[in-house]
Amino acid sequence: MPYIVIRGNLGMANTKVYGLSEPELAVVGFRLRLGPKNENKDELTLYNSVVYIMNQLEYFLGYTVVSSACQWESGQPMWTMGRPPR
Secondary structure (H helix, E strand, O other), rough: OOEEEEEEOOOOOOEEEEEEOHHHHHHHHOOEEEEEEEEEEEEEOOOOOOHHHHEEEEEEEEEEEEEEOOOOOOEEEEEEEEEEOO
């Protein structure tokens, strides 16, 4: 099962996505406001709300939330999303 991680605050539109592949990004990229990509961390910044991004990933790619957590030092929520293999 492929997994991705989403990190961001609910009230802000600066969301980090980790582990999204290029073909998956091509499917949902036209609906999202793309920001810089950090190849070293496999990190992509999106200028959309966390809830909107999770909804798009579920609708177009079949990802669902598997777990959630909160970073200790920043208090920023994180979600792990997975999808069954195709």
